[in-house]
Amino acid sequence: MKRYLLILCFLGIAVTASAAWMDQLQKLADPESKERKILSGTTQVLSSSKEIDYTTERTIGEALALESMQRFGRPVANESLQQYVNLVGAVVAQSSLRSTIPYYFTVLDSPVQNAFAAPGGVIFISRALLETLANEAELAAVLAHEIGHVAAKHALKSTQRAQFFQGVGTITAATSGSKGKEYQALIGDLQSKLFDQGLDKGMEFEADLAAMETSYRAGYNPLAMIRVLERLQKLEASSVKKGSWFSTHPPLKERIARLKREEGRYPDAATLAELPERFRGKIK
Amino acid sequence: MRNILVLGSICLLLLGCAATAGDLTTTTSPSTAAEIRWVVGTGTTLKAEAVASSADILPLAVGAEVQVLENAGRWLKVQSASKERGWVFAGRLSAIPPVTEVAASEGLFAAAAQQSQVEIAQADSARSVRGLSAETESYAKERGTPLKYRQALDRILARQVSKGEITSFMRAGKLGEYAQ
Numbered sequence: 001m002k003r004y005l006l007i008l009c010f011l012g013i014a015v016t017a018s019a020a021w022m023d024q025l026q027k028l029a030d031p032e033s034k035e036r037k038i039l040s041g042t043t044q045v046l047s048s049s050k051e052i053d054y055t056t057e058r059t060i061g062e063a064l065a066l067e068s069m070q071r072f073g074r075p076v077a078n079e080s081l082q083q084y085v086n087l088v089g090a091v092v093a094q095s096s097l098r099s100t101i102p103y104y105f106t107v108l109d110s111p112v113q114n115a116f117a118a119p120g121g122v123i124f125i126s127r128a129l130l131e132t133l134a135n136e137a138e139l140a141a142v143l144a145h146e147i148g149h150v151a152a153k154h155a156l157k158s159t160q161r162a163q164f165f166q167g168v169g170t171i172t173a174a175t176s177g178s179k180g181k182e183y184q185a186l187i188g189d190l191q192s193k194l195f196d197q198g199l200d201k202g203m204e205f206e207a208d209l210a211a212m213e214t215s216y217r218a219g220y221n222p223l224a225m226i227r228v229l230e231r232l233q234k235l236e237a238s239s240v241k242k243g244s245w246f247s248t249h250p251p252l253k254e255r256i257a258r259l260k261r262e263e264g265r266y267p268d269a270a271t272l273a274e275l276p277e278r279f280r281g282k283i284k
Numbered sequence: 285m286r287n288i289l290v291l292g293s294i295c296l297l298l299l300g301c302a303a304t305a306g307d308l309t310t311t312t313s314p315s316t317a318a319e320i321r322w323v324v325g326t327g328t329t330l331k332a333e334a335v336a337s338s339a340d341i342l343p344l345a346v347g348a349e350v351q352v353l354e355n356a357g358r359w360l361k362v363q364s365a366s367k368e369r370g371w372v373f374a375g376r377l378s379a380i381p382p383v384t385e386v387a388a389s390e391g392l393f394a395a396a397a398q399q400s401q402v403e404i405a406q407a408d409s410a411r412s413v414r415g416l417s418a419e420t421e422s423y424a425k426e427r428g429t430p431l432k433y434r435q436a437l438d439r440i441l442a443r444q445v446s447k448g449e450i451t452s453f454m455r456a457g458k459l460g461e462y463a464q
Contacts, residue, residue: 052386054385062417062419062420062423063424065440066420066423069436070430070433083445087445087449087450091450094450095324095376096324097381098382099324099326100326100382101385102444104440104441104443106440122440136457151383175423176419176426184427187423216375217325217374217460218459219375219459219461219462220459268357268358
């Protein structure tokens with residue numbers, strides 16, 4: 001009798017433990033679960049050991065910058081405006097988690113509501129998106145979102161083609177001769193990711209959170225990121241979708257909801273800089 | 285009696301496994317008694333007082349760890365690895381470490397080696413003055429990229445803002461440690 005009781009006890013505990021494991025497995029299968037994000041973070045750390053160096057990243061970024069200007073337009077011919085955007089970008093970049101590389105910020109003469117980052121720190125914002133913003137804190141938020149992508153190397157992590165660099169002797173060898181076609185295919189793949197399909201949703205949410213945190217560290221009101229998304233939400237119905245933040249980023253409603261959950265982390269947000277006058281003085 | 289001991293051991297083992305599975309979801313980093321932060325801002329210095337105009341005690345490199353001793357809102361009293369104490373603007377620190385650059389130890393694609401953040405910044409500043417790289421020129425030629433786009437990118441890469449300009453811009457906008 002005693003033996004049967006012990007066996008029953010053993011079975012009961014085993015079933016409970018199995019149920020707990022099943023629960024964990026189910027949570028891991030859910031892409032939005034905390035458990036899945038922890039696992040995803042681990043795999044990102046593992047893959048980062050195979051990352052390519054900055055010089056290569058920057059070279060890829062330059063090629064992508066050439067392609068993106070042909071697609072969206074050349075820089076706006078206003079040196080004072082370009083200098084201003086570079087100063088705002090530099091202030092935010094020096095508060096980012098990747099502050100030691102040089103960044104270049106450029107306003108492109110494009111009517112599409114868009115901003116994007118080429119690997120290595122070449123960052124673009126369209127004239128249309130710039131004109132949608134109301135103050136410097138909102139510009140800082142958009143640039144900080146793009147810096148977030150550069151810091152986390154999101155573009156390169158989203159293409160398998162980048163792996164062809166491994167085992168190639170020099171960057172010249174990797175971009176010319178027999179490898180030249182593969183290199184061009186990589187740039188084509190990155191264009192498709194950034195301008196057509198968009199990056200992974202998780203990467204966009206990560207960049208949104210990085211934007212709030214980085215602009216807060218720089219001294220700007222971090223809630224400006226939410227205001228930017230709300231402004232875009234009002235324009236969505238009447239805007240060009242192809243190649244814009246509307247088509248390459250997760251739904252604005254979802255992004256706003258996620259960021260609003262973080263508002264409590266910045267109790268002093270309202271006391272921080274927004275600088276609408278300085279912004280308007282440069283944009284007009 | 286021996287059977288009871290064996291069963292008991294199995295039960296304890298299973299309970300341990302279940303407990304470990306539960307912990308996986310909640311433990312992301314080891315906890316430490318002292319609050320540690322990392323320097324993220326280039327040009328960060330340890331200050332004698334909690335104001336931007338205060339005297340510099342020690343430069344703090346990006347990636348350096350400091351221990352928080354006192355929290356005074358936007359300024360933190362910290363202790364450096366060399367045991368120096370002073371104040372740092374909170375926006376120059378982060379609760380998570382900054383990105384560590386992957387550098388090539390020889391050639392451009394050799395095995396990843398860690399290089400100091402300062403060396404990376406210096407190398408890149410020198411590079412940035414040169415504008416378009418030879419590889420990008422070659423890519424543009426292969427692709428038949430019109431000259432006007434190559435020239436536009438050259439101008440983008442030649443545009444620089446100095447540390448002095450950034451500081452003046454922050455002061456004028458009362459940004460960061462220059463907020464009143």
